[in-house]
Amino acid sequence: xxxxTRIELEAAAFRRMQKHLIEDRPDVQNIDMMNLxxxxxxxxxxxxxxxxxxxxxEISKETARETFYGKPFDEWRAEFQTEASPEQRAAxxxxxxxxx
Numbered sequence: 624x625x626x627x628t629r630i631e632l633e634a635a636a637f638r639r640m641q642k643h644l645i646e647d648r649p650d651v652q653n654i655d656m657m658n659l660x661x662x663x664x665x666x667x668x669x670x671x672x673x674x675x676x677x678x679x680x681e682i683s684k685e686t687a688r689e690t691f692y693g694k695p696f697d698e699w700r701a702e703f704q705t706e707a708s709p710e711q712r713a714a715x716x717x718x719x720x721x722x723x
Contacts, residue, residue: 641667645693649703658714669689 624632644651644664653663664689672687688696707715 624649633722641691645691645699649699652705652707652711654707658711658718669690697722 644667653665656663657666660677668688668691669684670680671691672684675682675687682690694698
């Protein structure tokens with residue numbers, strides 16, 4: 624497979640994952656994703672921002688999130704995000720302990 628085809632397939636897979644997380648499963652909370660996988664939608668938007676920076680393109684955190692979420696993050700959060708439960712927070716603290 625040539626590099627361009629690989630890049631196009633990777634981009635298509637990313638867009639499908641983005642659609643799944645934003646449109647198909649907005650009920651899945653970011654904290655649950657963090658607890659299970661170690662990353663969430665916000666991480667993906669940050670990785671997008673970092674990839675742009677590597678290409679010399681400045682994108683703000685807010686712009687990267689809006690690009691990923693398809694709307695301003697505050698709107699998406701108000702519509703879909705719930706307050707983390709004490710159990711979710713405890714699981715997050717447990718899975719994200721620093722190993723200093």
